[in-house]
Amino acid sequence: MTETIALLVGGLVALLLGGELLVRGAVRLAEKAGVTPLIVGLVIVGFGTSTPELMTSVEAALAGSPSIAWGNIVGSNIVNTLVILGLAALITPVVLRGGSLLRDTGVCLAATGLLVALGWSGWHGAWIGVAMLAALIAYIARCYRDERVVVPEAVHTAAYDRQQALEMTDRQLHRTEGGWWRAVALLIVGLAMLMAGARFLVTGAIDVATIAGLSETIIGLTIVAIGTSLPELVTSVVAARRGEGEIAFGNVVGSNIYNILGIGGATMLLSPAGVPPDLFPLDLGVALATAFIILVVAIAWRRFGRLAGALLVTAYAAYVATLLAMPSPVAV
Template sequence: MLFSLVWMLAGLVILYIGAEGLVRGSAAMALRLGVSPLVIGLTVVAYGTSMPELVVSINAGLAGQGAIAIGNVIGSNIFNIAATLGVAALISPMRVKLQIIRLDAPVMIVASLLFLGFFRDGRISRVEGGLFILGLLLYTGGNLYLARKEMAAAYTLDPAYPGVPRNTAPLWLNLLLIAGGFGLLIVGANLLVKGAVAFARLMGVSEAVIGLTIIAAGTSLPELATSVVAAFKREADIAIGNIIGSNIFNILCILGISASITPLEGAGIRLIDLLVMLGVAILLLPIMKTNFLLDRKEGLVLVAGYAGYVLSLLL
């Protein structure tokens, strides 16, 4: 039991250090490149923190366990919005940029609808996987192009932009912070999950409950750690962008690559879980449009909703 607790504590510490480095490096790189922290959060940070989900889903697909690959994405997307954004909002109310409302949140909803539509026959084919990848390329390319074109001048002329530190460090140092942050997030998440699983087994918790709770949330720990640290540092763009971008990446890239390698059969995946994933994505849009603010009350609603969802799985 002592070793389990040590693993968990070490995992939490490493997660924090990794998230701190990732947020600092990302915010500084955004200023240096002349793009907004939101764009960095939606792309570099979001895609990087989704690497655990990518590895798990590809390995599951290759092992013929398509349901695990698909369920991993569904569970991660629900956790990201309801738990991670909810906790981040409880820490610090977050201003929502117009770009999120007009572009990124709608793309997340459309991706979720495509997921639901493609999965109507209980599987995701190679062709559908290829369409997901094409969608990711279009979204990422368009996002970076628009951001660079519309925001570079403002960020270059206004180095005192709130929420972005003045940056005189070389680009390689920012990249090192980001890469090191990603690495520490993965190591910390693995340690924390191993410790939690070992502790749960010692306490007599069943494998099914462990899988539905600890493992499902475990691959989303990098997103949680990064968004929580970003919320503490008042980096709302990175906190929100990380989650929206990660959910888009989970569907378009993770399912896209996994299904392109081998078609994914989703036996055992419940329609209700897909609908919950779509529902929280749709619900998030009007919540964020309220005064363009994600406040503590709304964060509490999201966290309570996730707690209710987990209880429904366990009962």
């Protein structure tokens, strides 16, 4: 058991540090190559901040544990919406001004609906992964076009808010000291740590499932999902503490979109197994319900107050309690 805990903790630490180094190296490399700041933010930072979830899900799928891979994706979105957005709202009321809210929350709901459809139908295949990645690229292209339009008091896209949230917490993101070799070194070391961290975390998660007699799906939905969502938790909480509740909200919505279309697409492409049926209807249903709730609240009320934050966090506690109370097959 001690070795299992060491694998879990070591894997999470390596993932978090590796993701940070990878993003720093990639950003510096792109800026030295003359890539525009907007592309850096929407593409490099957007994908880079999702690398812990990406590497973990891909590693789990390739290791023959798709339940951990897809549980991580679905669980991360549930954690983002109920825990991270809930904590941000508890810190400071999240007031939304409109603008791109309908598009971003609508894309998030549509992507979640697609995931539910895949879980219900059992459809799978590399072509579905390609289609999901293409949908993410189309979304980013639309965000790029919208961000280039200079409009007074414009509301930024969720993808842009991800960059802003990260910049609030990582003051070293745009450091220019050192040559190309330092940026490349950060990139390589970060990638190596991510690969090792994903391997350790998945191995530890499988061991926990075996020892505790829980399904790999539950482990993916809880321990793995919470661990890989820590970067979003930190960035959203920092944004909320600085009174930037709208950026915290955009960070959550943007993360959910990248998780489903980007990580889900890559997972389906590299290991084209279907979404595990035991995620349907409870877990996928909760993910869909939370995506629908944030769309309705964002459009109708445009505000998440402290009461709403408390309800979101309480809902997550009830969800986890329901998971643990359900009969679960012993992991093998």
